[in-house]
Each structure stands twice: as C-alpha cells, then as structure tokens.
Amino acid sequence: MKKRSTTPSILVGDIGGTRTRLSLYDGRGKTLLLEAVLPSREHATFDEIALRFLSSASHPHPTVAVLGVAGPIRDRVATVTNLPWKLDERQLARKLSIPEVVLANDLAVAAAGCLHLPAEVALALDDRKPTPKGNHMAVIAAGTGLGEARLVWDGSKHLVLPTEGGHTDFAPRTPLEIELWHYLSNRFPDHVSYERVLSGDGLGALYDFFASRGGREPRAIARKLEQGDRNAAIAELGLARAYRPATRAVDLFASIYGAEAGNLALKELALGGVFVAGNIARHIVPARRELFLEGFRKKGRFSALMSTIPVVVVTDPLVGVRGALAMARDLIAAREGASPQPKRAVKKTVKKAAKKKRSG
Template sequence: MILAGDIGGTNARLAYFQSQNGHLHLLSERVFPSREHSELGEIVVQFLQDSGSRPDVACFGIAGPVQNGRVETSNLPWVIEQARLARQIGLPSTLLINDLEAIAWGIGALSSADLVPLNRVNGPVAGNQAVIAPGTGLGEAGLFWDGARHHVFACEGGHSDFAPQGDLQIELLRSLAARFGHVSYERIVSGPGLVNAYEFLRDNGCGTESPELTAQLAQGDAAAAISRAALDGSCALAGKALDLWVSVYGAEASNLALKVMATGGLFLAGISPRVLPRLKGPLFMQAFLNKGRLRPVVESIPVQVVTNEKTGLLGAARCAAVRSSKELSPHVCA
C-alpha cells in the first residue's frame, strides 16, 4: 500500500493507493488544514492512527525546494526531513519531492476528461512538457522528453523576477517593490498575488470596491472573495484585478514554456480551474502569444488546464510506485 501526500501552504492532502496491474487505485483520502498543525509529521501520524494501518512505501509532494531530503516550506513555518518522517511513519525511508514535481508525475496518468484545452495546435505534438500552478505560491516544473519517456524535474521559477508589460504593470511592480523589495512572479500569480493586484488597483483609484465585496473581505479568504466577485460580475474592480492577474499569468506561463521548450504541452494546475472562464477568455492567450520573434514557437505549444484536483496525490503515488519497483530511474515517468 502506498501513502501519498500533496502538501501545500493551505491544505495537506493524504491518501492511500493500491497498485494493481500497473494502475493506481485510490483507497482513502483526507484533507487537513496545513496551518492548524505544527509539522507534517503530526498530520501523518494522525492519518495513520485514524486509518489503523501502515503503508509499504510513502512519497510526499511538498511546496518548497527539496534539497538532500530536507525542505523548508515556502509558505509554512515547517522544516521537513525525510529521515525523521520515516521514523514517525515506521518505514526504513520516505521520499520527499517538490509539489510541482508530484503534479508533473501525475500528468501522464490523466485522461482527456481531466484537461480543458485553451488553444488548438495543428500537427503532431511531442517533446518536453511543463507544468505551472498558482496557489498559495507559484509552482513550476518540467518534463524532459528523451524520445521514449518523460523525465520529471522540479524548479523554483515562480520566484524569478517579475517582468512587467505596459505602464499599468510597471506601476504594479513599483508598488510591490516598495512593499516587498524583490518582486517575483509569485507576488502576483498566486492567491495572495491576486489580493496584491486588487489592492494596488483599489488604492490607485482604478475603481470602487462594492459594499458586498467589502463585507466578504472582512470575513477572510480575500483571494476567493475577489475571484468570485470578478467571475459573477458583482464588482468591476475585482474584474479588473482578475484580468490583470490573468495577463501576468499568461506571460509567465509562456516564459516557462520557452525556457523548457515545452512542445509537448503546457499544463495549468493549482487554482487555475477555479478561474477557468477567465482563462478561456482572450487575455491569457494574448499574453501567452506575445513573444515577438518567438510567437510561432509558442503558437505550436498546446495549453491545457488540469481540472483533476488529485493530480498531485496521484503523481506522488506514481513516483513512490516507480521508486519502490526499481524498474525505472526515480525521476522517469513512463
């Protein structure tokens, strides 16, 4: 039995999978609010005690850079060490991978029902792939194609420098630089980043906050309130903020696609499905295609939204299954 985890800044998802005839079957799953716990081990121990069982292998996708079996989470006050986690679970070892690495592992297991295309590409599709996922932060990963299979690799591209396009985004950069110093794409293309974009527009007189949204913002989860108001049309200012967010998202998604040369496809995960109506509008693809002389290259890259929220869990389970079988390199995704 495989214990898989998808550990983000907001929620920690744990699940048991069983591998049968080359397929993974979900047995049980629980979601824990990450910030209500002092460490991952506390959550895992609770899950195991409640289930009354022990896994054979375990793999966790963690939001943060994993180095030498250790990760300091980007959006939580946690330090996770795979050796200590293995002792808490009662296993000889565990596997920690980046959360976007886990999603990348899961891409190969998705069906067409799990994907919504944003563009149409003529001709055969093959080659490297890339994954980008806004959430509490902004995660990115790649899949290198060797001609036979994909090899997954993690990166921290979401923390690269924000490159504004146009006067409005330049003013946004100046505003965020005054607050944070260094301004990465994650400062905009994330849940908290949507709040940053909204507050920038509101504080610079770009619109009026509706009374309904004011009340919702006071109740917490500002990003969700802003996106809902934008999508249902109840607040024009929220709509402007989401449009700004989508444009910056499209530009950075295209940056990633070019850096990885993702001719095999770009996959949008994380909170992307929640704003799907806006992503299907013109702004995302306009920003994505605005690459000057390289426009023909990005026009050839399929862009799809991942709607299966269990992709990270599935990927962590696939990684654990491959690693334990020792049939493939631990970073090879058949």
C-alpha cells in the same frame, strides 16, 4: 476489533502551505483506503499530522511513501516555503516506521501526474492536444505559491525536474504593469516575484492596486470581501464583472499568468505543451482564456512559434495524487526488480526529482 488487512499499502501526500492531503492506497495504487485533508497551519509539524493519520487506519503500515512538498528539496531535506516546517526523508522513515520515504517537489509530483491524465480532466485552451513523445513539456500552477516544473524528454521517456521558477523577478510589460511593480515594491521591498503577483494574496494585491486608483469602495463590496476567502470573493466579483477594480484585477491576473506560462515554455522549449494546474487555473483561466493566451503568445519574434504550443488546463484537483502514486509504483517495481509501466520514470528519475533544487 476489526482485523487488519495483510496487503501492503502506499502512503502519498500533498504538503502545502494551506492544506495537507494524506491518502493511503492499496499496494497496487488502485484502491483508496483512507484519506484526510487537514489545515497545515494548525499543526506544529508534519510528523504530528502523519502519525495521527496512520494511527487511525485499520490497514497495514505502508511500505513506501511519496510526499509532494511545496518547497525546495536538498540533500533529502525539504523546506516548506509558506510554513515553518522542515522534513527529512531519513527521520520521517524512522518516525513513521516506513521503509522508504521520498520527498518530491509538489510541482514535480503534479508534473508526473500530468503524464497520466484522462482526457476528461484536460481542457485544451485552443483545441491543440499535447504531443508528449519527442518533446519537452512544462507545468505551472498558481495556488498558495507559484509552482513550475519541467518534463524533459530524454529520448524514451520524460524526466520530471522541479524548479523554483515562480520566484523569478516579475517583469512588467506595459506602463500599467510598471506602475503595478512600483506599488508591489512598497508592499514587498525585499523582492517582487511572479509568485507575489500570481499566488497567495496576489489577486488581492492586484485588486488593492486598482482599488487605490479609484474612488471609495462601496460598503456592500467591503462587507463581501471581509467574509470568508477574500481572494475567492474578488475572483467571483471579477469574473461576473460586478465591480470594476475586481474585474480589472482578474483580467490582469489572467494576462500576467499567461505571460509567465509563456516565459516558462520558452525557457524549457516546451513544444509538447504546457499544463496549467491548480485551483486558480480551474476557475479563472478558462473564463479568461483569450487574455491568458494573448499573454502566453505575445513574445515578439517568437509569437508564431508560441501559437503552435498546446496549453492545457488541468481540471483534476488530485493530479498530484496521480503523480505520487506513479512514483510510488515505480519505486516498488524497482525494489522488486520489475519493469516499470510505460511512460513512467525509473527510481533514479524519482530521486532526481526529489533532490534537484532550482531557486530563483
């Protein structure tokens, strides 16, 4: 039997409506020991995934876990927005036999990761680089849901604060978008939010809107959309300008995404920069940067100010892992009475990020 290492380890996780990623690192957070990416909806609870993952490790049990959760967290309990899961820090610590478990909003974790990005995974849309020191910043990410988070400068460091701003009301800007709102209100009579437009099946909804205004869908297009990931197929067709409804859907998606990123920048006065993360950003935003930036900057009397705010696309799919590791290292440093590394929030900040809830 393989002998287990005696070096402490760190568990970090990214719990989303589609996939759950778990990673086990050494106690310094430098070396990846074990990793798994599992489909969330195929498991009844997070405990089921975590216990199976930990039991497969030939390494010591972790002493701390930081788990990013796609949903609000209140009183140390997280509700996953697009899954019937509830996670409780205290229960998880007991069930997983981990002394310290911290649940943090997934965008708060990603935001923490944005503070530690190497230059090669940060694509500036207009060649302006973020200016973190002395400025607030913001993070937005469209995926299964639409996440938004704040990086608030407190005079010496950034405090990471989650929001649920993706659930704010979708605000049409043009006659076409007013028509889109009416179309979506029939599909989602409870609430038409930015998340309904920009995440999950949002791109598919935009495609359906434009397809309903045109002629009959060609059989070849219908077959392509029936195979595999429908949204990915629409994005491929739209980016290649291979089918007009898909092209218009991608273009409008980029414009509305830019507009909401600009709304976030205004609400947070994020003069230091806005980070755009998530799989959709990596594929669509750079290809439609002009439309995105036009939507971002077109804010009437504040258009000139908006043109000075850096916008950066995060091309690193593991930015959340970076953030979770930074948080975990701060927890360990605080527990051991050491000073955290520069630019990292102390334990109090991590707890704030884990507990604060902003719903829209």
